[in-house]
Amino acid sequence: MSRQVFLYDPPDRFVAGTVGLPGRRTFFLQASGSGRTTSVALEKAQVEALAERIDELLDEVVRRTGGNAPVPAVAPVEVADTAPLSAPVDEEFRVGTMALAWDGEEQRMVVEAQALVELDADSEEDLAAAEERLMQDDVNGPPMLRVRLTGAMARAFAKRALDVVNAGRPPCPLCSLPLDPEGHVCPRQNGYRREV
Numbered sequence: 219m220s221r222q223v224f225l226y227d228p229p230d231r232f233v234a235g236t237v238g239l240p241g242r243r244t245f246f247l248q249a250s251g252s253g254r255t256t257s258v259a260l261e262k263a264q265v266e267a268l269a270e271r272i273d274e275l276l277d278e279v280v281r282r283t284g285g286n287a288p289v290p291a292v293a294p295v296e297v298a299d300t301a302p303l304s305a306p307v308d309e310e311f312r313v314g315t316m317a318l319a320w321d322g323e324e325q326r327m328v329v330e331a332q333a334l335v336e337l338d339a340d341s342e343e344d345l346a347a348a349e350e351r352l353m354q355d356d357v358n359g360p361p362m363l364r365v366r367l368t369g370a371m372a373r374a375f376a377k378r379a380l381d382v383v384n385a386g387r388p389p390c391p392l393c394s395l396p397l398d399p400e401g402h403v404c405p406r407q408n409g410y411r412r413e414v
Contacts, residue, residue, distance in 0.1 A: 221359045224249065224256040224310065227366040228326070234265050234379035235303035240386045241398060247313070247331060248303050249365050255304050258331055258363050260313035262383055269379035271318055272327065272372050279320050279369070288325050289369030293377035297370050300378070311361050327372040333360035 226232065230251040236243040245265050248257045279287045314334030321328055339345035367375065387396035392406040 220357055222361040224361070224363045226251045226256075226364070228368065228371065229365055231299060231304075232329075232365050232367060232371065232375055233299055233301075233303065234269070234375070234382050236382060236385075237303065237307055241396065243386065245382070246303060246307060246309070247363065248307070249363060250304055256310055256363055257303065257307050258311055258313050258333075259309045260316075260331070262386070264313060264316065265379050266383045268316055268318075268329070269376040269383070272329070272376040272379075275318055275320060275327070276369060276372055276376075287369065290373055293373040294370050297374040298378070299374060310363070313363075314360075321366070324366070326366045326368065329363075329365045329367065329372075331363045333362070335360045 226249040228251070229249045232247070232249045234245065234247055236245050238244055243262070245260050245262050246257045247260060247265075247268075248255060250256075276289050280289050280291070311333035313331040315332040317328075317330040317332075319328040319330075320326075339348050387398065389395065390397050390402055390404055390406075393404050395402070395404070
């Protein structure tokens with residue numbers, strides 16, 4: 219079966235969002251445009267890492283171009299998106315591998331999220347070779363979401379993604395693990411339950 223690529227160049231909307239209550243949230247990337255919407259599930263840590271790397275890459279683009287790239291220093295207010303995910307949220311796939319790039323000719327951030335796949339390998343070398351073949355297989359590889367964003371859209375995405383990540387359960391002041399509404403077993407209190 220040939221690879222399915224969900225391409226948005228550019229999207230009308232590209233956001234990170236969640237479904238569910240804090241502590242039990244499922245994280246999604248959602249791209250919309252031309253009358254279609256694609257939602258892919260991923261882990262909270264992946265959303266946070268993606269947002270941080272986007273900001274770092276945009277900062278590097280600004281630094282290398284001497285400020286001549288069309289990349290704002292902070293997320294512009296006029297492109298901020300605080301609306302919830304578009305319903306229905308139908309998961310196309312769960313993200314395994316992500317990639318970022320800056321297209322200098324088009325002045326666009328390229329975000330790729332590839333479906334999680336399980337690889338069978340007998341050794342570390344076999345696993346590395348299988349991963350490399352998978353990444354190079356444009357025809358038969360796993361499904362992929364590819365989004366091309368302007369600098370302003372990328373900054374706005376990163377800001378919202380970090381806001382979504384930080385909107386979860388508050389951290390314990392002693393151990394920094396998330397507090398549950400039912401209470402918290404804090405390792406720094408030798409396992410005693412801490413009431414909120």
